Every structure is written in structure tokens, then in C-alpha cells.
Amino acid sequence: MNEVVEIKVLEDYQIWLKFQDDEEKVINIRPYIGKGIAEELLDPDKFKSVFIEPGGGIAWSNGYDFCPNFLKELTGVETQVS
Structure with a gap:
């Protein structure tokens, strides 16, 4: 299963994920x-x-969240980091 283990908020509504x-x-x-x-x-x-929720996705206190599998498979809007 995919899980986010670290996040950093960047400029312009971008988030670095590990x-x-x-x-x-x-x-x-x-x-x-x-x-x-x-x-x-x-x-x-x-x-x-934003924070990492127990299931390994990311979320905000208002209940808006992203599944880790969705984040892992996103294409076209992310920049790969080496």
C-alpha cells in the first residue's frame, strides 16, 4: 500500500511528498x-x-483529503524530484 511519510508545503499550492x-x-x-x-x-x-492522516494520505482539518494511492499515481500535474 502507498503511504505518505513526509510532507512539506511549498509555494503556489504545491506540496512535496515522500x-x-x-x-x-x-x-x-x-x-x-x-x-x-x-x-x-x-x-x-x-x-x-495540511497533515498526514493515519491512512497515509494528506488532509486538512475541514475534512478535505487525498488518498495516498491517488497522490502516488497522479500524472501531468506533478514534478518528479530525483
Whole structure:
């Protein structure tokens, strides 16, 4: 199973992720926020409150979250980090 083990919030709604298999990615979260419960995450301070949830995904206190499998398989919006 994929699990995020470390995160760092970057500029412009991007998050650096490290997975349990040592793969690292920078994910642009901006395309996924701005509507519904995710609208409040446009506030940079609220966006920065992201945390790793017990299942290995990422989440915010308002309940918005991303499954680790979804994050692991994202293509086209992330930049691979060596």
C-alpha cells in the first residue's frame, strides 16, 4: 500500500511528498481546491495546515483529503524530484 511519510508545503499550492518507498513528488494541489469544502484552502494559512492522516494520505482539518494511492499515481500535474 502507498503511504505518505513526509510532507512539506511549498509555494503556489504545491506540496512535496515522500512516500514509504522513498519516491518523492511535488504535487500541485491548486487544480483540486477552490470549490465546496476546498474553497477555504485558497487561504494560504489554511492550506499550510495540511497533515498526514493515519491512512497515509494528506488532509486538512475541514475534512478535505487525498488518498495516498491517488497522490502516488497522479500524472501531468506533478514534478518528479530525483
